[in-house]
Amino acid sequence: MTAGPQAATPYLSAADIRKSFGSHQVLHGVGLEAAQHEIVTMIGASGSGKSTFLRCLNFMEYADSGTIRLGADEYRLGAGHGPSEAQLCRLRARMGMIFQSFNLWSHLSVTENITLPLRHVLKLSAADARARALHYLDRVGLSSRAGYYPNHLSGGQQQRVAIARALAMEPEVLLLDEPTSALDPELVGEVLAVMRSLAAEGRTMILVTHEMSFAREVSDRVLFLADGRIAEEGPPAKVFGDPDTARCRSFVTAALHGKRAAASSPT
Numbered sequence: 589m590t591a592g593p594q595a596a597t598p599y600l601s602a603a604d605i606r607k608s609f610g611s612h613q614v615l616h617g618v619g620l621e622a623a624q625h626e627i628v629t630m631i632g633a634s635g636s637g638k639s640t641f642l643r644c645l646n647f648m649e650y651a652d653s654g655t656i657r658l659g660a661d662e663y664r665l666g667a668g669h670g671p672s673e674a675q676l677c678r679l680r681a682r683m684g685m686i687f688q689s690f691n692l693w694s695h696l697s698v699t700e701n702i703t704l705p706l707r708h709v710l711k712l713s714a715a716d717a718r719a720r721a722l723h724y725l726d727r728v729g730l731s732s733r734a735g736y737y738p739n740h741l742s743g744g745q746q747q748r749v750a751i752a753r754a755l756a757m758e759p760e761v762l763l764l765d766e767p768t769s770a771l772d773p774e775l776v777g778e779v780l781a782v783m784r785s786l787a788a789e790g791r792t793m794i795l796v797t798h799e800m801s802f803a804r805e806v807s808d809r810v811l812f813l814a815d816g817r818i819a820e821e822g823p824p825a826k827v828f829g830d831p832d833t834a835r836c837r838s839f840v841t842a843a844l845h846g847k848r849a850a851a852s853s854p855t
Protein backbone atom coordinates (compact mmCIF):
# COMPACT_ATOMS: atom_id res chain seq x y z
CA MET A 589 0.00 0.00 0.00
CA THR A 590 1.12 3.50 -0.64
CA ALA A 591 0.95 6.15 2.01
CA GLY A 592 -0.51 9.59 1.50
CA PRO A 593 -2.16 10.97 -1.60
CA GLN A 594 -2.51 8.94 -4.73
CA ALA A 595 0.85 8.20 -6.31
CA ALA A 596 1.70 10.08 -9.45
CA THR A 597 2.37 8.18 -12.64
CA PRO A 598 0.45 5.02 -13.40
CA TYR A 599 2.81 2.14 -14.11
CA LEU A 600 0.13 -0.14 -15.46
CA SER A 601 -2.86 1.33 -17.14
CA ALA A 602 -5.67 0.03 -19.25
CA ALA A 603 -8.12 2.36 -20.92
CA ASP A 604 -11.47 1.72 -22.56
CA ILE A 605 -11.07 -2.04 -22.86
CA ARG A 606 -13.88 -3.61 -24.85
CA LYS A 607 -14.40 -7.29 -25.43
CA SER A 608 -17.15 -9.40 -26.96
CA PHE A 609 -17.53 -13.13 -27.30
CA GLY A 610 -19.64 -13.54 -30.42
CA SER A 611 -22.56 -11.17 -30.00
CA HIS A 612 -22.15 -11.03 -26.23
CA GLN A 613 -20.30 -7.89 -25.18
CA VAL A 614 -18.62 -8.66 -21.87
CA LEU A 615 -16.52 -5.51 -21.36
CA HIS A 616 -17.96 -2.12 -22.27
CA GLY A 617 -14.97 0.14 -21.89
CA VAL A 618 -13.22 -0.84 -18.66
CA GLY A 619 -10.02 0.81 -17.47
CA LEU A 620 -7.79 1.06 -14.47
CA GLU A 621 -4.55 2.64 -13.41
CA ALA A 622 -2.03 1.36 -10.91
CA ALA A 623 1.12 3.15 -9.85
CA GLN A 624 4.08 1.12 -8.69
CA HIS A 625 3.48 -0.46 -5.28
CA GLU A 626 -0.26 0.05 -5.52
CA ILE A 627 -2.88 -2.61 -5.00
CA VAL A 628 -6.01 -2.16 -7.07
CA THR A 629 -8.83 -4.56 -6.29
CA MET A 630 -11.77 -5.46 -8.50
CA ILE A 631 -14.97 -6.75 -6.99
CA GLY A 632 -18.28 -7.60 -8.57
CA ALA A 633 -20.81 -10.35 -9.10
CA SER A 634 -19.97 -13.53 -10.93
CA GLY A 635 -20.17 -12.90 -14.68
CA SER A 636 -19.50 -9.17 -14.43
CA GLY A 637 -16.30 -9.52 -16.49
CA LYS A 638 -13.54 -9.46 -13.87
CA SER A 639 -11.63 -12.49 -15.18
CA THR A 640 -12.03 -11.40 -18.78
CA PHE A 641 -10.58 -8.02 -17.92
CA LEU A 642 -7.56 -9.54 -16.13
CA ARG A 643 -7.01 -11.91 -19.04
CA CYS A 644 -7.12 -8.96 -21.45
CA LEU A 645 -4.58 -7.13 -19.28
CA ASN A 646 -1.91 -9.76 -19.82
CA PHE A 647 -3.05 -10.66 -23.34
CA MET A 648 -4.28 -14.16 -22.55
CA GLU A 649 -7.37 -12.77 -24.23
CA TYR A 650 -7.27 -10.11 -26.94
CA ALA A 651 -9.44 -7.12 -26.25
CA ASP A 652 -11.37 -5.82 -29.25
CA SER A 653 -10.25 -2.28 -28.53
CA GLY A 654 -8.56 -0.18 -25.90
CA THR A 655 -5.07 0.69 -24.80
CA ILE A 656 -2.77 -1.04 -22.33
CA ARG A 657 0.38 0.56 -20.97
CA LEU A 658 3.03 -1.13 -18.87
CA GLY A 659 5.99 0.99 -17.89
CA ALA A 660 7.17 2.77 -21.02
CA ASP A 661 5.37 0.41 -23.41
CA GLU A 662 2.01 1.13 -24.91
CA TYR A 663 -0.22 -1.24 -26.87
CA ARG A 664 -3.26 -0.14 -28.79
CA LEU A 665 -5.64 -3.02 -29.35
CA GLY A 666 -7.98 -3.74 -32.18
CA ALA A 667 -7.90 -4.80 -35.78
CA GLY A 668 -4.42 -4.29 -37.16
CA HIS A 669 -2.94 -3.49 -33.75
CA GLY A 670 -1.47 -5.49 -30.93
CA PRO A 671 1.86 -6.86 -29.83
CA SER A 672 3.93 -9.28 -31.84
CA GLU A 673 4.48 -12.84 -30.59
CA ALA A 674 7.90 -11.90 -29.23
CA GLN A 675 6.49 -8.86 -27.43
CA LEU A 676 3.68 -11.00 -26.04
CA CYS A 677 6.03 -13.49 -24.48
CA ARG A 678 7.97 -10.73 -22.77
CA LEU A 679 4.83 -8.91 -21.68
CA ARG A 680 3.31 -11.98 -20.07
CA ALA A 681 6.52 -12.54 -18.15
CA ARG A 682 6.27 -8.98 -16.85
CA MET A 683 2.74 -9.57 -15.52
CA GLY A 684 2.52 -12.68 -13.37
CA MET A 685 -0.93 -14.26 -13.18
CA ILE A 686 -2.30 -16.34 -10.33
CA PHE A 687 -5.49 -18.26 -10.97
CA GLN A 688 -8.29 -19.53 -8.79
CA SER A 689 -7.53 -23.10 -9.90
CA PHE A 690 -3.73 -22.93 -9.31
CA ASN A 691 -2.95 -24.34 -12.79
CA LEU A 692 0.02 -26.40 -11.63
CA TRP A 693 1.31 -29.21 -13.84
CA SER A 694 0.36 -32.39 -11.98
CA HIS A 695 3.08 -34.54 -13.60
CA LEU A 696 5.85 -32.19 -12.45
CA SER A 697 7.26 -31.75 -8.97
CA VAL A 698 6.81 -28.50 -7.13
CA THR A 699 10.33 -27.41 -8.07
CA GLU A 700 9.87 -28.42 -11.71
CA ASN A 701 6.62 -26.44 -11.86
CA ILE A 702 8.63 -23.36 -10.98
CA THR A 703 11.77 -24.05 -13.01
CA LEU A 704 9.98 -24.90 -16.27
CA PRO A 705 8.98 -21.34 -17.21
CA LEU A 706 12.29 -20.04 -15.88
CA ARG A 707 14.12 -22.36 -18.26
CA HIS A 708 11.85 -21.89 -21.26
CA VAL A 709 10.79 -18.26 -21.06
CA LEU A 710 13.64 -16.62 -19.17
CA LYS A 711 16.26 -19.08 -20.51
CA LEU A 712 17.92 -19.54 -17.14
CA SER A 713 20.42 -22.36 -16.70
CA ALA A 714 19.19 -25.44 -14.81
CA ALA A 715 21.25 -24.48 -11.77
CA ASP A 716 20.06 -20.87 -11.73
CA ALA A 717 16.45 -21.89 -12.24
CA ARG A 718 16.64 -24.37 -9.39
CA ALA A 719 18.27 -21.87 -7.05
CA ARG A 720 15.63 -19.30 -7.88
CA ALA A 721 12.80 -21.83 -7.44
CA LEU A 722 14.08 -22.80 -4.00
CA HIS A 723 14.40 -19.16 -3.02
CA TYR A 724 10.78 -18.42 -3.88
CA LEU A 725 9.52 -21.67 -2.34
CA ASP A 726 11.16 -20.52 0.85
CA ARG A 727 9.45 -17.16 0.36
CA VAL A 728 6.03 -18.85 0.57
CA GLY A 729 7.10 -21.16 3.38
CA LEU A 730 7.29 -24.37 1.36
CA SER A 731 10.99 -25.23 1.20
CA SER A 732 10.23 -28.62 2.70
CA ARG A 733 7.87 -29.51 -0.18
CA ALA A 734 10.28 -28.93 -3.08
CA GLY A 735 10.21 -32.56 -4.27
CA TYR A 736 6.49 -33.15 -3.78
CA TYR A 737 3.93 -33.46 -6.56
CA PRO A 738 0.96 -31.08 -6.51
CA ASN A 739 -1.53 -33.87 -5.70
CA HIS A 740 0.29 -34.50 -2.44
CA LEU A 741 -0.20 -30.93 -1.28
CA SER A 742 -3.24 -29.23 0.19
CA GLY A 743 -5.07 -26.66 -1.90
CA GLY A 744 -3.54 -23.87 0.16
CA GLN A 745 -0.05 -25.25 -0.41
CA GLN A 746 -0.72 -25.65 -4.13
CA GLN A 747 -1.79 -22.04 -4.38
CA ARG A 748 1.34 -20.97 -2.50
CA VAL A 749 3.41 -22.94 -5.06
CA ALA A 750 1.54 -21.13 -7.83
CA ILE A 751 2.39 -17.83 -6.16
CA ALA A 752 6.04 -18.88 -5.89
CA ARG A 753 6.01 -19.80 -9.58
CA ALA A 754 4.66 -16.38 -10.48
CA LEU A 755 7.13 -14.59 -8.18
CA ALA A 756 10.06 -16.55 -9.57
CA MET A 757 9.54 -14.88 -12.93
CA GLU A 758 10.17 -11.62 -11.04
CA PRO A 759 7.25 -9.85 -12.71
CA GLU A 760 6.64 -6.14 -12.44
CA VAL A 761 2.95 -6.64 -11.70
CA LEU A 762 1.00 -9.52 -10.19
CA LEU A 763 -2.52 -10.24 -11.41
CA LEU A 764 -4.49 -12.40 -8.99
CA ASP A 765 -7.84 -13.83 -10.04
CA GLU A 766 -9.76 -14.97 -6.95
CA PRO A 767 -6.73 -16.78 -5.54
CA THR A 768 -8.58 -18.12 -2.51
CA SER A 769 -11.97 -18.94 -4.02
CA ALA A 770 -11.24 -22.63 -4.66
CA LEU A 771 -9.93 -23.26 -1.17
CA ASP A 772 -11.60 -24.86 1.81
CA PRO A 773 -12.23 -22.14 4.39
CA GLU A 774 -9.54 -23.41 6.75
CA LEU A 775 -6.90 -23.03 4.00
CA VAL A 776 -7.75 -19.47 2.98
CA GLY A 777 -5.76 -17.92 5.81
CA GLU A 778 -2.36 -19.28 4.77
CA VAL A 779 -2.75 -17.88 1.24
CA LEU A 780 -4.00 -14.53 2.51
CA ALA A 781 -0.95 -14.42 4.79
CA VAL A 782 1.35 -14.79 1.79
CA MET A 783 -0.63 -12.15 -0.11
CA ARG A 784 -0.48 -9.83 2.88
CA SER A 785 3.32 -10.20 2.93
CA LEU A 786 3.46 -9.38 -0.80
CA ALA A 787 1.42 -6.26 -0.10
CA ALA A 788 3.80 -5.33 2.71
CA GLU A 789 6.82 -5.60 0.43
CA GLY A 790 5.25 -3.13 -1.96
CA ARG A 791 4.26 -5.37 -4.85
CA THR A 792 2.14 -3.83 -7.57
CA MET A 793 -0.97 -6.00 -7.71
CA ILE A 794 -4.29 -6.16 -9.47
CA LEU A 795 -6.49 -8.36 -7.37
CA VAL A 796 -9.89 -9.89 -7.99
CA THR A 797 -11.32 -11.28 -4.79
CA HIS A 798 -14.43 -12.02 -2.78
CA GLU A 799 -12.45 -11.66 0.45
CA MET A 800 -13.93 -8.29 1.30
CA SER A 801 -12.18 -7.80 4.65
CA PHE A 802 -8.82 -8.54 3.08
CA ALA A 803 -9.53 -6.25 0.14
CA ARG A 804 -10.50 -3.48 2.49
CA GLU A 805 -7.29 -3.96 4.46
CA VAL A 806 -4.73 -4.04 1.63
CA SER A 807 -6.20 -2.14 -1.33
CA ASP A 808 -5.26 1.36 -2.36
CA ARG A 809 -8.30 1.53 -4.64
CA VAL A 810 -11.31 -0.63 -5.29
CA LEU A 811 -13.30 -0.93 -8.50
CA PHE A 812 -16.81 -2.38 -8.51
CA LEU A 813 -17.63 -3.97 -11.83
CA ALA A 814 -21.22 -4.57 -12.93
CA ASP A 815 -22.20 -5.93 -16.34
CA GLY A 816 -18.83 -5.14 -17.86
CA ARG A 817 -18.67 -1.56 -16.63
CA ILE A 818 -17.02 0.08 -13.67
CA ALA A 819 -20.02 1.09 -11.65
CA GLU A 820 -18.09 2.49 -8.72
CA GLU A 821 -14.49 3.27 -7.90
CA GLY A 822 -12.75 4.72 -4.89
CA PRO A 823 -10.69 4.12 -1.79
CA PRO A 824 -11.70 1.00 0.13
CA ALA A 825 -13.21 2.92 3.03
CA LYS A 826 -15.58 4.62 0.58
CA VAL A 827 -16.48 1.65 -1.65
CA PHE A 828 -16.98 -0.73 1.27
CA GLY A 829 -18.18 1.72 3.87
CA ASP A 830 -20.27 4.27 2.03
CA PRO A 831 -20.83 3.33 -1.62
CA ASP A 832 -22.64 5.77 -3.88
CA THR A 833 -24.68 3.26 -5.86
CA ALA A 834 -27.39 0.99 -4.53
CA ARG A 835 -25.96 -1.85 -6.57
CA CYS A 836 -22.51 -1.63 -5.00
CA ARG A 837 -24.04 -1.27 -1.57
CA SER A 838 -26.13 -4.39 -2.02
CA PHE A 839 -23.17 -6.37 -3.41
CA VAL A 840 -20.82 -5.35 -0.64
CA THR A 841 -23.40 -5.96 2.08
CA ALA A 842 -24.19 -9.42 0.75
CA ALA A 843 -20.51 -10.28 0.24
CA LEU A 844 -19.57 -9.15 3.72
CA HIS A 845 -22.23 -11.47 5.04
CA GLY A 846 -21.05 -14.34 2.88
CA LYS A 847 -24.06 -14.30 0.60
CA ARG A 848 -22.40 -13.83 -2.74
CA ALA A 849 -25.20 -15.47 -4.70
CA ALA A 850 -27.69 -12.90 -3.46
CA ALA A 851 -25.54 -10.18 -4.96
CA SER A 852 -25.48 -11.64 -8.48
CA SER A 853 -26.52 -9.29 -11.21
CA PRO A 854 -30.00 -9.81 -12.64
CA THR A 855 -28.69 -10.45 -16.16
Ligand code: ADP
Pocket residue numbers: 609614632633634635636637638639640641
Ligand atom coordinates in the same frame (compact mmCIF):
# COMPACT_ATOMS: atom_id res chain seq x y z
P1 ADP B 1 -16.28 -12.89 -13.72
O1 ADP B 1 -14.84 -13.22 -13.65
O2 ADP B 1 -16.62 -11.53 -13.23
O3 ADP B 1 -17.13 -13.93 -13.08
P2 ADP B 1 -16.00 -13.49 -16.53
O4 ADP B 1 -15.06 -12.51 -17.07
O5 ADP B 1 -15.50 -14.85 -16.25
O6 ADP B 1 -16.72 -12.88 -15.25
O7 ADP B 1 -17.21 -13.65 -17.52
C1 ADP B 1 -17.97 -12.56 -18.00
C2 ADP B 1 -18.92 -13.04 -19.05
O8 ADP B 1 -18.17 -13.44 -20.21
C3 ADP B 1 -19.74 -14.25 -18.65
O9 ADP B 1 -21.04 -14.08 -19.19
C4 ADP B 1 -19.03 -15.38 -19.32
O10 ADP B 1 -19.90 -16.42 -19.60
C5 ADP B 1 -18.50 -14.74 -20.58
N1 ADP B 1 -17.27 -15.39 -21.07
C6 ADP B 1 -16.07 -15.39 -20.44
N2 ADP B 1 -15.14 -16.03 -21.16
C7 ADP B 1 -15.78 -16.47 -22.28
C8 ADP B 1 -15.36 -17.20 -23.45
N3 ADP B 1 -14.12 -17.61 -23.60
N4 ADP B 1 -16.29 -17.43 -24.39
C9 ADP B 1 -17.56 -16.99 -24.26
N5 ADP B 1 -18.02 -16.31 -23.20
C10 ADP B 1 -17.14 -16.04 -22.23
Ligand code: MG
Pocket residue numbers: 638639640765766
Ligand atom coordinates in the same frame (compact mmCIF):
# COMPACT_ATOMS: atom_id res chain seq x y z
MG1 MG C 1 -13.85 -14.74 -12.66
